[in-house]
Amino acid sequence: VSEESEEESNGVNLMEFSDEILLHILSYVPCTDLVLNVRRTCRKLATLCLDKSLTHTVLLQKDYKVNKDKVKQLMRDIGKEIYQLNMAGCYWLPSSTIDHVTWCKNLVKLNLSGCHVTSLRLSKMLSTLQHLRSLAIDVNPGFDASQLSSECKATLSRVSELKQTLYTPSYGVVPCCTSLEKLLLYFEILDRSREGFMLSGQLMVGESNVPHYQNLRIFYARLAPGYVNQEVVRLYLAVLSDRTPENLHAFLISAPGSFAETKATKNLLDSMARNVRLDALQLPKAWINGSGLLQHLKFNNPFYFSFSRCTLSGGHLIQRVINGGKDLKSLTSLNLSGCVHCLAPESLFRKADDDIDSSILESLVVSCCNLRHLNLSAAHHHSSESIGNHLCQLLSRLKHLLSLALPVCSITDAAASVEKPPTTPNLVPQTFGRKVRIGIQTYPRNLGDQANQKIESSVFWALMGNLRFLETLEIIGSSFSSAMPRNEPAIRNLLRPCVRAHSVGDSEVAAISQLTYLQSLTLAQLPNILTGSGLVSIGLQCQHLRTLSLANLGMMGKVVYMSALMDMLKHCKCLRDLRLEQPYFCAGAQFFQALSHCSSLQRLCIVSRSGTLQSDAVMSFMANCLEVIMCHMFMGESLTVCKNLQQSIVRSFQAERPALNVVIFPLLHEDLTEVIRDVPMRHLDEITLFKSRVAEEPPNLWW
Secondary structure, eight states: OHHHHHHHHHOOOGGGSOHHHHHHHHTTSOHHHHHHTGGGSOHHHHHHTTOHHHHSEEEOTTOTTOOHHHHHHHHHHHGGGOSEEEOTTOTTSOGGGGGGGGGOTTOSEEEOTTSOOOHHHHHHHHTTOTTOOEEEEEEOTTOOGGGOOHHHHHHHHHOOEEEEEESSSOOTTGGGOTTOSEEEEEEOOOSBOTTSOBOOOSOOTTOOOOOOOTTOOEEEEEEOSSHHHHHHHHHHHHHHHHSOOTTOOEEEEEOOSOOOOOHHHHHHHHHHHHHOEEEEEEOOHHHHTTOOHHHHOEEEEEEEEEOTTOOOOHHHIIIIISTTTOOOTTOOEEEOTTOTTTTSSOSSSOOTTSBOOHHHHHHHHHHTTTOOEEEOOSSOOBOOSOTTOOHHHHHTTOTTOSEEEEEGGGSSOHHHHTSOOOOOTTSOOSSOOSOOOTTSOOSOOOHHHHHTTTGGGSHHHHHHHHOTTOOEEEEEOTTOOOSSOSSSOOOOOOOOOOGGGGGOBHHHHHHGGGOTTOOEEEEEEETBOSSOHHHHHHHHHOTTOOEEEEEEESOSSSOTTHHHHHHHHTTOTTOOEEEEEOTTOEEOHHHHHHHTTOTTOOEEEEEOTTOEEOHHHHHHHHHHOTTOOEEEEEESSOHHHHHHHHHHHHHHHTTTOTTOEEEEEETTOTTHHHHHTTSOHHHIIIIISOOOOTTSSOTTSOO
16 A cells, blocks of 8 residues: 555656646647547646647648538637648548638638539638638539639639649639749549540630739649640640749649640740749659750759659769759759669660669769658669679768668669579478468568578668668669559559569568668569568567558569568557558458557558458458558459448448548459549558659648
């Protein structure tokens, strides 16, 4: 009794903390919980939960438990105290929820991307928000700018930042925004309607108003695949080509595939070369390839460059962009994804898989010493046997890196790449044979044994040791392509991995476990994964891991790393997003039992040609993991099996999880593209579709 009394007397009461400490703790609690629950517990918390530091900015964008009634009560209780409101991606909320935003009379920033908003509702809401300066909305089929009231247009005339996602050919609200300084455009228009009719890129009747770009500082456009998106973006650019804004300092266009340069766009680029100095640049590859544009453009203090998929040679990169190796300490983000010749002096007679010129990479590292985000994926960057000049050794100097994307073939030791990968009798052979029993461990269980196998002397091990603060890492095969592209049928034939990639296996994966602060990891097309033992190391050491994407590891005939994956998942307590893409994947009871240990998991996506699933195991998993709100499975099961399971999940869990989004469908079915178009853009863009996300766009482009 005396011991218990002593413990009680020495115990710490949470309410005895200072207000500053309590406010810091409360800042990690979702605003809906603070206002609707926590503040009702005691008088002190009732006061603190309404502190301006907690109510000034309200983030609902990933509060998957919020519903219409909670939003209504939240707006009524603290609406007048909210200055910034982010509801991006709240696809599950009915459009009538937007009506409650009118309580927030003092709003300065509002993000409604991914929300259902009609022209009339938008007009009614914006008419009351006279202080609004930043707005993000979607423009869906049926949007009619003529329905916007004069009060709404007056509010839009004061908006200086606009993010607009277009699902139909339209100017949206751009012509009403006469004070625009930042314009972000996302083109998601499909080439065909649901009925199969071809769509036109011409704007709707009444869309003849001209955008106002005279004050524009940042122009960003991201295009989904399709010719209609290209037609519409040209209409937006036509005004820019007539008169380039004097204060323009960031010009970025992200366009997949071929986006031909026209006379109007050439005039625009020529005008930019004469009149502006840029801090951020991204252009379609056809606009850069073979032109002398980079030689004429002027830069001020650049912070972002993207030359994704361009044929830019290393010589041009150093001479025209980095000014012969001059100081570029301002550059924090660089995307060279798909630039197959960017580390070679010239590209005319060079083969894509020839060795890189280490002096070019060294100049890049020395000049851009403050890089935080670097993407070198989708290319063959092979290092020579020169001592100290390996790509990994040079990248080790970039101590500020937070995110990094590399091709698999770039991380192998030069000497090891010419040798045949070693074979171990106890490991799974890389040939088709008898199935391995999942219940038997076929990889070293002792992490010390793993370290002794070979890895500590490798250049990749040293790189991971030097980049201890890395948060995002992508290791992707240079010829990898996902089986599920954006607007096309599933890909049936896979390209062979690079020969040097066969030297990258379990030991290199284990080296990643040194990244204590790793939050996001992508591994794709590592053919020499024999057991997946390195995954267990990552699960044990990388306790902050939130996003994991694995694709085509080891041999394609069977999932050789399944046992190690299940052991890894038991340690991933912070994992929120899991994407698996592997032929012949068996999503059975043992897998889902291991996955149930991931108590924070919210989104699951499995893509597997000829893959199988157990419906009972999936239902049990959904019942045990209460945070899961997205379940996407594209497998080899029949359409009947998929539909029945999808309906069962929705019927059982939709009422308790308002944001639940379930898509279970045969991967090779001809209607896959029609199913994909109904997936909320947040899930589609962030997890369902595979892509490299490092330096995809400038940091802090939108709040």
